[in-house]
Amino acid sequence: MDHLKETVLSSEAVYEGKLVKLYVDQVRLPDGKTSMREVVRHPGAVAMVPLLDNGDVVMVRQFRLPAGRVLLEIPAGGLDPDEDPAAAAVRELQEEIGYRPGTLTAIGGEYTAPGYTTEFIHFYLATGLEPSNLDEDADEFLEVVRLPLDEALRQIDTGVIQDGKTIAALLLVARRLGR
Amino acid sequence: MDHLKETVLSSEAVYEGKLVKLYVDQVRLPDGKTSMREVVRHPGAVAMVPLLDNGDVVMVRQFRLPAGRVLLEIPAGGLDPDEDPAAAAVRELQEEIGYRPGTLTAIGGEYTAPGYTTEFIHFYLATGLEPSNLDEDADEFLEVVRLPLDEALRQIDTGVIQDGKTIAALLLVARRLGR
Numbered sequence: 446m447d448h449l450k451e452t453v454l455s456s457e458a459v460y461e462g463k464l465v466k467l468y469v470d471q472v473r474l475p476d477g478k479t480s481m482r483e484v485v486r487h488p489g490a491v492a493m494v495p496l497l498d499n500g501d502v503v504m505v506r507q508f509r510l511p512a513g514r515v516l517l518e519i520p521a522g523g524l525d526p527d528e529d530p531a532a533a534a535v536r537e538l539q540e541e542i543g544y545r546p547g548t549l550t551a552i553g554g555e556y557t558a559p560g561y562t563t564e565f566i567h568f569y570l571a572t573g574l575e576p577s578n579l580d581e582d583a584d585e586f587l588e589v590v591r592l593p594l595d596e597a598l599r600q601i602d603t604g605v606i607q608d609g610k611t612i613a614a615l616l617l618v619a620r621r622l623g624r
Numbered sequence: 625m626d627h628l629k630e631t632v633l634s635s636e637a638v639y640e641g642k643l644v645k646l647y648v649d650q651v652r653l654p655d656g657k658t659s660m661r662e663v664v665r666h667p668g669a670v671a672m673v674p675l676l677d678n679g680d681v682v683m684v685r686q687f688r689l690p691a692g693r694v695l696l697e698i699p700a701g702g703l704d705p706d707e708d709p710a711a712a713a714v715r716e717l718q719e720e721i722g723y724r725p726g727t728l729t730a731i732g733g734e735y736t737a738p739g740y741t742t743e744f745i746h747f748y749l750a751t752g753l754e755p756s757n758l759d760e761d762a763d764e765f766l767e768v769v770r771l772p773l774d775e776a777l778r779q780i781d782t783g784v785i786q787d788g789k790t791i792a793a794l795l796l797v798a799r800r801l802g803r
Contacts, residue, residue: 448765449687450687450694451687451689459639460638460646462662463662464662465740467639467646469641474765475687476765481642482690483641483642484689485741487740506628507628508628508629508630508654509735509739510663511661511664511735511739511740511741512735512738516735518738553783553786554786555786555788555791556787556788557737557788558737558741559691559787559788560690561664561666562664563691564737565691565786586628586653586655587628601796602799607732607733608734608735608738609734609735609736609737609738609792610737610788612792613788613791613792613795616799617780617791620798
């Protein structure tokens with residue numbers, strides 16, 4: 446694939462924030478010319494499909510300022526520095542929906558927008574869930590929603606669910622379960 | 625959903641680039657406290673599943689600097705200012721894979737990372753494809769790849785395909801086709 450590769454010549458931080466850092470990189474293109482790339486450096490994240498024994502999936506409603514609206518999503522969160530993704534998944538399940546998983550199954554992951562952000566989200570199927578204390582993040586306002594997996598899939602098919610990680614991870618689980 | 629809503633108090637541009645603009649917004653939270661949100665403003669995009677009459681899907685390999693690697697993706701591209709998404713889909717199919725669609729079917733879309741970017745990608749299924757002249761973007765180095773839809777789905781199930789929009793849009797098409 447070397448004939449497609451770009452080489453970074455220089456990298457300048459134009460913003461270093463709380464969640465995202467933005468860099469402008471100068472690159473050498475495969476044809477030898479130079480160009481610039483705007484890159485959001487993101488610590489990465491985890492997203493979980495929490496599937497209860499009765500077939501319900503536990504999701505969250507959250508106001509997303511960039512979308513300007515409330516979205517229905519699976520629980521997710523950013524990785525702390527050097528944090529193991531599976532540990533982050535357990536932490537976020539506790540913080541966002543108040544459950545502890547018996548089994549976490551890695552089911553792949555995704556680059557959310559590889560044209561301009563480094564963010565990779567690790568996906569997990571969480572089963573054997575036991576209620577535990579909700580340990581909320583002070584800065585987050587969430588509404589926990591339980592709904593049958595088939596209803597969530599219907600809301601994907603009809604375009605009601607519009608969060609990328611939620612569409613991808615739920616459809617990956619649906620394929621595993623033959624739904 | 626008003627009990628979840630955040631209200632923007634002020635918005636400051638910290639970077640205005642070629643592809644992305646980064647703003648830092650001060651917001652009022654549902655509990656009356658204030659917080660800040662880092663928001664990438666993105667013009668939005670389109671992504672297409674080009675399905676040939678023989679069941680092959682036409683995809684592209686592209687080096688993605690933020691991922692540090694070559695990814696296998698469906699054709700996609702950003703919206704020009706005020707551009708109609710369906711028109712952008714036709715333009716990008718021409719530019720990236722050199723096909724003109726007979727039929728474009730809207731199959732939903734996704735916010736790629738609604739925690740920090742406004743980007744929404746409109747998804748289309750493109751059928752009745754006719755070869756036309758490739759009209760390449762000077763800044764893009766792509767390799768066009770044809771593969772059976774079932775092989776692309778296998779590469780999603782096994783985690784080989786890691787681009788978010790590609791996973792979501794191909795799995796949406798698979799559900800429509802009962803695959």
